[in-house]
Amino acid sequence: MQERAKITRKKILQAAVNEFSAKGIDGARVDGIATKAGVNKQRIYAYFKNKNGLFEAALAAVFAEISIFPSKSINEIMHCPKRITEILMRDFMKIHANHPEFWRMLAWANLNDEVSLNLLRGICIREDAGFREAFYTAQRTGVLVREISYENYIFSLMAITFFYHSNGKTLSQTLSPEFFTENGREAMTTQINMLFGKV
Amino acid sequence: MQERAKITRKKILQAAVNEFSAKGIDGARVDGIATKAGVNKQRIYAYFKNKNGLFEAALAAVFAEISIFPSKSINEIMHCPKRITEILMRDFMKIHANHPEFWRMLAWANLNDEVSLNLLRGICIREDAGFREAFYTAQRTGVLVREISYENYIFSLMAITFFYHSNGKTLSQTLSPEFFTENGREAMTTQINMLFGKV
Amino acid sequence: MQERAKITRKKILQAAVNEFSAKGIDGARVDGIATKAGVNKQRIYAYFKNKNGLFEAALAAVFAEISIFPSKSINEIMHCPKRITEILMRDFMKIHANHPEFWRMLAWANLNDEVSLNLLRGICIREDAGFREAFYTAQRTGVLVREISYENYIFSLMAITFFYHSNGKTLSQTLSPEFFTENGREAMTTQINMLFGKV
Amino acid sequence: MQERAKITRKKILQAAVNEFSAKGIDGARVDGIATKAGVNKQRIYAYFKNKNGLFEAALAAVFAEISIFPSKSINEIMHCPKRITEILMRDFMKIHANHPEFWRMLAWANLNDEVSLNLLRGICIREDAGFREAFYTAQRTGVLVREISYENYIFSLMAITFFYHSNGKTLSQTLSPEFFTENGREAMTTQINMLFGKV
DNA sequence: AATGAATGAGCATTCATTCAT
DNA sequence: TATGAATGAATGCTCATTCAT
Numbered sequence: 001m002q003e004r005a006k007i008t009r010k011k012i013l014q015a016a017v018n019e020f021s022a023k024g025i026d027g028a029r030v031d032g033i034a035t036k037a038g039v040n041k042q043r044i045y046a047y048f049k050n051k052n053g054l055f056e057a058a059l060a061a062v063f064a065e066i067s068i069f070p071s072k073s074i075n076e077i078m079h080c081p082k083r084i085t086e087i088l089m090r091d092f093m094k095i096h097a098n099h100p101e102f103w104r105m106l107a108w109a110n111l112n113d114e115v116s117l118n119l120l121r122g123i124c125i126r127e128d129a130g131f132r133e134a135f136y137t138a139q140r141t142g143v144l145v146r147e148i149s150y151e152n153y154i155f156s157l158m159a160i161t162f163f164y165h166s167n168g169k170t171l172s173q174t175l176s177p178e179f180f181t182e183n184g185r186e187a188m189t190t191q192i193n194m195l196f197g198k199v
Numbered sequence: 200m201q202e203r204a205k206i207t208r209k210k211i212l213q214a215a216v217n218e219f220s221a222k223g224i225d226g227a228r229v230d231g232i233a234t235k236a237g238v239n240k241q242r243i244y245a246y247f248k249n250k251n252g253l254f255e256a257a258l259a260a261v262f263a264e265i266s267i268f269p270s271k272s273i274n275e276i277m278h279c280p281k282r283i284t285e286i287l288m289r290d291f292m293k294i295h296a297n298h299p300e301f302w303r304m305l306a307w308a309n310l311n312d313e314v315s316l317n318l319l320r321g322i323c324i325r326e327d328a329g330f331r332e333a334f335y336t337a338q339r340t341g342v343l344v345r346e347i348s349y350e351n352y353i354f355s356l357m358a359i360t361f362f363y364h365s366n367g368k369t370l371s372q373t374l375s376p377e378f379f380t381e382n383g384r385e386a387m388t389t390q391i392n393m394l395f396g397k398v
Numbered sequence: 399m400q401e402r403a404k405i406t407r408k409k410i411l412q413a414a415v416n417e418f419s420a421k422g423i424d425g426a427r428v429d430g431i432a433t434k435a436g437v438n439k440q441r442i443y444a445y446f447k448n449k450n451g452l453f454e455a456a457l458a459a460v461f462a463e464i465s466i467f468p469s470k471s472i473n474e475i476m477h478c479p480k481r482i483t484e485i486l487m488r489d490f491m492k493i494h495a496n497h498p499e500f501w502r503m504l505a506w507a508n509l510n511d512e513v514s515l516n517l518l519r520g521i522c523i524r525e526d527a528g529f530r531e532a533f534y535t536a537q538r539t540g541v542l543v544r545e546i547s548y549e550n551y552i553f554s555l556m557a558i559t560f561f562y563h564s565n566g567k568t569l570s571q572t573l574s575p576e577f578f579t580e581n582g583r584e585a586m587t588t589q590i591n592m593l594f595g596k597v
Numbered sequence: 598m599q600e601r602a603k604i605t606r607k608k609i610l611q612a613a614v615n616e617f618s619a620k621g622i623d624g625a626r627v628d629g630i631a632t633k634a635g636v637n638k639q640r641i642y643a644y645f646k647n648k649n650g651l652f653e654a655a656l657a658a659v660f661a662e663i664s665i666f667p668s669k670s671i672n673e674i675m676h677c678p679k680r681i682t683e684i685l686m687r688d689f690m691k692i693h694a695n696h697p698e699f700w701r702m703l704a705w706a707n708l709n710d711e712v713s714l715n716l717l718r719g720i721c722i723r724e725d726a727g728f729r730e731a732f733y734t735a736q737r738t739g740v741l742v743r744e745i746s747y748e749n750y751i752f753s754l755m756a757i758t759f760f761y762h763s764n765g766k767t768l769s770q771t772l773s774p775e776f777f778t779e780n781g782r783e784a785m786t787t788q789i790n791m792l793f794g795k796v
Numbered sequence: 797a798a799t800g801a802a803t804g805a806g807c808a809t810t811c812a813t814t815c816a817t
Numbered sequence: 818t819a820t821g822a823a824t825g826a827a828t829g830c831t832c833a834t835t836c837a838t
Contacts, residue, residue, distance in 0.1 A: 002817090005822060024310060026225035030808060040824050045809065063373075107306050110368045111223060117372045147393045151375055152386065156394075158374075159362030160355055167361070169309045173316045174262075175357075176350055187351065194346045195355075195394060204797065229833060239799045241835080250833065400838090403801060422708060424623035428829060438803050443830065461771075505704050508766045509621060515770045545791040549773055550784065554792075556772075557760030558753055565759070567707045571714045572660075573755075574748055585749065592744045593753075593792060602818065627812060637820045639814080648812065 009047050011037040016058040021101035024108045025055050025115070052114060060119035062105050066095060069128040077131075081138040085157070085196045089189050092161035103166045145196055153196070160192060208246050210236040215257040220300035223307045224254050224314070251313060259318035261304045265294060268327040276330075280337035284356070284395040288388050291360035302365045344395055352395070359391060407445050409435040414456040419499035422506045423453050423513070450512060458517035460503050464493060467526040475529075479536040483555070484591040490559035491583070501564045543594055551594070558590060606644050608634040613655040618698035621705045622652050622712070649711060657716035659702045663692060666725040674728075678735035682754070682793040686786050689758035700763045742793055750793070757789060 001009075015037035019028045030051055034041035048054040073091050077084045096103055109115050135153065138144035148156075168180055178184045200208075214236035218227040229250055233240035247253040272290050276283045295302055308314050334352065337343035347355075367379055377383045399407075413435035417426045428449055432439035446452040471489050475482045494501055507513050533551065536542035546554075566578055576582045598606075612634035616625045627648055631638035645651040670688050674681045693700055706712050732750065735741035745753075765777055775781045 002821065004816090008822080024223065024225060026223060027311075029806090031806090040822095041808095042810080042824070043822080046822085051808065104310060106366060106369055107310055110366050111303060111306055111310075117369065120369070120372050145394060148390045149386065151377065152390050155362075155370075155374065155378065155387070156355075156359055156391070159359045162366070163354075163358030163362055167305060167309050170305055170316065170319070171354075173319050175354065178350065179354065187348065188354070191347045191351050192355070195344060201797075207797080228831090230831095239797095240833095241799065242797080244834070245797085400800065402837090406801080422621060422623060424621060425709075427827090429827090438801095439829095440803070440831075441801080444801085449829065502708060504764060504767055505708055508764050509701060509704055509708075510624075515767065518767070518770050543792060546788045547784065549775065550788050553760075553768075553772065553776065553785070554753075554757055554789065558756045560764070561752075561756035561760055565703060565707050568703055568714065568717070569752075571717050573752065576748065577752065585746065586752070589745045589749050590753070593742060599818075605818085626810090628810095637818095638812095639820065640818085642813070643818085 005047075008037075008039055008043055011039055012044055012047060012054070013058060013061050015039075016054050017062055017101055017105070020055050020058050020108065021062075021104040025051065025112055028055075030054075055108075056115055056117075056119050059105050059109055059115070059117075060123055062099070062101055063120060063123045066099060066102055068092075068095070069131040071128075071130065074128065074130045074134055077134040078137070081134065081141050082143040082197065084134065084138045084144060086189060086193045088157055089161065089192060092157055093164070093185070093189070096161055096165040100165070103162055106162075107166055143197060148196070157192075160188075164188075204246075207236075207238055207242055210238055211243055211246060211253070212257055212260050214238075215253050216261055216300055216304070219254050219257050219307065220261070220303040224250065224311055227254075229253075254307075255314055255316075255318050258304050258308055258314070258316075259322055261298075261300055262319060262322045265298060265301055267291075267294070268330040270327075270329065273327065273329045273333055276333040277336065280333065280340050281342040281396065283333060283337045283343060285388065285392045287356055288360065288391060291356055292363070292384070292388070295360055295364040299364070302361055305361075306365055342396060347395070356391075359387075363387075403445075406435075406437055406441055409437055410442055410445060410452070411456060411459050413437075414452050415460055415499055415503070418453050418456050418506065419460075419502040423449065423510055426453075428452075453506075454513055454515075454517050457503050457507055457513070457515075458521055460497075460499055461518060461521045464497060464500055466490075466493070467529040469526075469528065472526065472528045472532055475532040476535070479532065479539050480541040480595065481591075482532060482536045482542060483594045484587060486555055487559060487587050487590060490555055491562070491587070494559055494563040498563070501560055504560075505564055541595060546594070555590075558586075562586075602644075605634075605636055605640055608636055609641055609644060609651070610655060610658050612636075613651050614659055614698055614702070617652050617655050617705065618659075618701040622648065622709055625652075627651075652705075653712055653714075653716050656702050656706055656712070656714075657720055659696070659698055660717060660720045663696060663699055665689075665692070666728040668725075668727065671725065671727045671731055674731040675734065678731065678738050679740040679794065681731065681735045681741060683786065683790045685754055686758065686789060689754055690761070690782070690786070693758055693762040697762070700759055703759075704763055740794060745793070754789075757785075761785075 012033065015033045016028075018036060019033045022028075028051075030041060030044060033054070034044060044054055048057050068091075070091065073087050077087055109117070132150060135144070135150050139146050144153075164179070164185075172180055176184075179188065211232065214232045215227075217235060218232045221227075227250070229240060229243060232253070233243060243253055247256055267290075269290065272286050275286055308316065331349055334343070334349050338345050343352075363378070363384075371379055375383075378387065410431065413431045414426075416434060417431045420426075426449070428439060428442060431452070432442060442452055446455055466489075468489065471485050475485055507515070530548055533542070533548050537544050542551075562577070562583075570578055574582075577586065609630065612630045613625075615633060616630045619625075625648070627638060627641060630651070631641060641651055645654055665688075667688065670684050673684055706714065729747060732741070732747050736743050741750075761776070761782075769777055773781075776785065
């Protein structure tokens with residue numbers, strides 16, 4: 001693949017993430033993506049076969065961009081294991097706040113029967129070995145509840161932060177709009193932190 | 200509205216929930232809904248104005264069907280406050296398992312900018328006063344952590360159960376497929392239960 | 399089907415015969431047919447499913463219009479069996495001259511793998527019993543060669559007249575342009591007539 | 598033209614005959630031909646100007662390959678003039694059976710207004726002088742009907758054999774499927790042979 | 797209230813052809 | 818000579834919505 005082609009491919013992917021995350025597979029328009037990318041529409045089919053193929057590639061591209069466990073955080077945790085939950089939650093919250101396309105693409109992908117996740121195989125969020133180590137250290141030093149497994153711990157924090165961002169619209173209508181204020185967010189972080197911390 | 204019209208309206212709504220929850224607003228077809236409902240397409244426009252209007256009505260219909268806090272569970276909790284988290288989590292899990300249209304409609308609605316949630320106003324899940332009472336009882340009797348607020352407690356359990364069902368597809372590819380086995384589900388419930396229970 | 403729909407259907411079919419016979423399945427444009435018919439393009443899909451379905455219906459419509467063995471000719475032959483070949487050849491020639499869409503649609507259909515001829519089943523050219531009678535009479539009275547079967551006789555005359563019209567373009571380049579003059583046509587008819595007539 | 602170019606040209610032509618004879622001008626895809634030929638698409642435009650030009654060249658190539666009057670047959674006829682019709686018919690039948698691309702390319706060319714036959718000029722089936730001689734011999738020796746001209750004789754046999762192969766699909770649906778059995782083919786050859794033979 | 801017919805804008809995808817290297 | 822990249826105009830088909838009865 002020539003240099004020019006690589007650039008074209010990249011422009012398409014960026015536009016695709018933009019359009020797909022906003023409107024989903026069915027809502028997105030191939031024309032729109034081509035225009036946004038400033039690229040001939042046919043190139044999309046040449047590089048990604050079809051709309052679905054482009055979505056899958058766009059999803060993979062989003063995953064590739066996101067770093068779930070930044071080494072900076074791991075260092076911080078190692079230094080002060082007590083803060084593990086707080087740090088992790090703030091990281092996750094930040095990821096979602098800065099990359100709304102992440103939860104959106106995830107949500108679209110989960111709702112759609114036809115998208116294959118094959119491309120994710122190579123990229124998937126492997127829990128960083130370093131972080132896992134930090135988790136066990138926190139449990140060993142008695143600052144994190146022992147009853148919970150590593151997987152369920154990660155899962156819970158992901159669930160809470162994902163849900164917080166993905167369901168804001170309905171939650172503020174049905175449960176409480178308070179969650180989505182500065183204070184609400186703070187309170188939640190604090191409480192969840194205490195929950196997992198050993199009293 | 201005549202009796203016949205009411206029946207037609209109901210048939211449309213059922214078909215709409217079915218189609219919308221499966222395919223989303225953009226993926227659903229008005230023709231498909233009309234056919235599924237065994238009703239002339241034009242009736243949809245007569246009763247619900249347009250596709251979006253129908254979606255909003257369908258979303259409201261789903262909410263109206265779901266009972267988040269069954270009185271049976273409230274009684275159980277009152278009788279044995281220690282089991283509050285376990286009972287609630289099992290309830291939520293069951294709701295999602297039996298009504299996948301619930302999380303799906305929620306997800307579609309949250310992803311879409313144009314759907315109005317006005318119709319939810321009248322129906323929204325108001326936390327049953329009874330349940331709130333049970334929650335405070337559990338805290339007072341010392342079987343539930345005191346640091347967490349009622350809202351954040353509900354929120355957390357909703358988040359975990361929602362996320363569990365809505366993101367299964369990507370999670371089993373990226374985090375672990377173990378979650379979605381019988382054992383995985385049990386372990387999670389137990390651990391979350393202990394987490395919120397006072398040690 | 400309402401009267402209005404019947405009219406629309408018929409307009410589509412006429413335009414389809416026109417366009418398909420001229421350009422073939424791949425060459426024809428659905429848009430072109432809709433425009434020629436003065437009808438909304440979507441109606442084509444409503445009534446004929448797709449382009450192929452429309453072609454098949456158009457082919458059937460052409461067959462339905464053509465009368466291979468006009469009763470007038472049968473009467474003439476009965477009256478003067480000696481002229482059977484001449485009459486038949488002139489009939490076939492006239493059909494092809496007046497209905498070029500006949501050989502053209504046949505040719506397109508034979509070249510295309512995907513067209514089904516199911517619709518022809520109901521219409522297909524059944525040799526008129528009357529004409530078959532005339533044929534045997536001619537053979538019995540000794541004015542038609544006995545060695546040839548009814549089927550092969552019809553086949554031969556069809557082949558010659560079809561080929562004459564369908565392959566004119568290449569034949570006048572490769573064999574001789576003489577065939578397609580008035581004299582050439584006359585000579586051919588006369589000679590074929592004599593060929594089948596008993597000397 | 599370099600040797601390499603000649604090879605490329607030939608590969609393109611072969612693929613073109615293959616694709617065009619199967620799908621016609623409108624049905625064929627330049628991409629498909631390039632792929633089949635294992636050649637860069639652009640070469641097609643360099644050597645044949647455009648799709649139509651390629652078709653015309655492919656048609657000419659098919660004609661160049663076919664030998665209508667093999668000298669072997671001419672010898673046989675000279676040796677036994679009585680068998681002229683039978684030999685010719687079997688030759689034609691064999692050509693069509695072995696080279697379906699022949700009647701197909703002819704049919705596509707005749708149906709299409711835009712193809713020019715200029716390239717055929719140089720190649721066209723000139724009746725071999727030898728065969729014409731054989732024909733007259735047969736007539737003189739009284740084993741072939743005298744009433745038919747050379748041109749009409751050839752024409753008739755070509756018509757029958759071409760039609761037999763080109764219209765099999767519709768004929769077996771509308772007239773009789775019997776023609777296309779081994780027996781049917783034999784009977785036809787025999788009868789046509791007798792028809793032209795002097796009784 | 798209900799339905800069959802109709803519409804126009806749109807949509808994913810394709811294709812012959814040209815450009816740039 | 819040869820090739821990968823790019824283009825713009827279609828092309829078959831669909832869909833939400835409205836009309837007429």
